[in-house]
């Protein structure tokens with residue numbers, strides 16, 4: 001079975017019309033989870049990455065092990081109200097709602113090369129907001145990496161020339 005066979009698709013969650021790609025079934029299998037991270041690592045192997053940033057919560061599940069595998073630091077991009085120090089925050093829309101993302105104001109040193117990683121690219125609201133936050137802190141966004149891309153939603157269009165690396169497409 002390939003990696004896609006480990007993604008469970010739930011129709012009409014969390015609201016009618018959404019075809020939800022549930023990665024918990026992949027995460028549940030140690031060998032497949034490792035394979036997914038190893039394959040993502042291979043996809044971004046040409047980049048000179050200083051830091052990986054990942055948006056809460058599923059971006060942590062992909063971004064942190066990828067950072068570990070590459071031997072670079074990890075920066076959490078969190079939903080509003082969770083980070084204890086000074087933050088910068090930006091509101092955004094996603095496929096099924098609205099939210100606000102935040103980063104610590106000292107999380108990135110100006111000029112650091114940052115890869116932003118998440119489990120899934122849908123409308124691109126989350127990733128484009130993450131890019132905006134990283135840039136605001138002076139980071140150089142050298143790419144974005146996803147386990148899954150929902151191609152029809154054209155999230156790439158919001159990324160304005162930034163490289164997108166994805167393992168699985170729907």
Ligand SMILES: O=P(O)(O)OC[C@H]1O[C@H](OP(=O)(O)OP(=O)(O)O)[C@H](O)[C@@H]1O
Pocket residue numbers: 055056057058059093094095096099118119120121122123124125126127155
């Ligand atoms: O491209 P978009 O339309 O922005 O959608 C993609 C985002 O939606 C999901 O996160 P969600 O906000 O549901 O949060 P979670 O990771 O905490 O479940 C997913 O993990 C991506 O971050």
Ligand SMILES: Nc1ncnc2[nH]cnc12
Pocket residue numbers: 018019020021022094095096120122123150
């Ligand atoms: N269709 C989808 N499945 C899983 N996570 C998502 N985040 C945004 N759209 C999603």
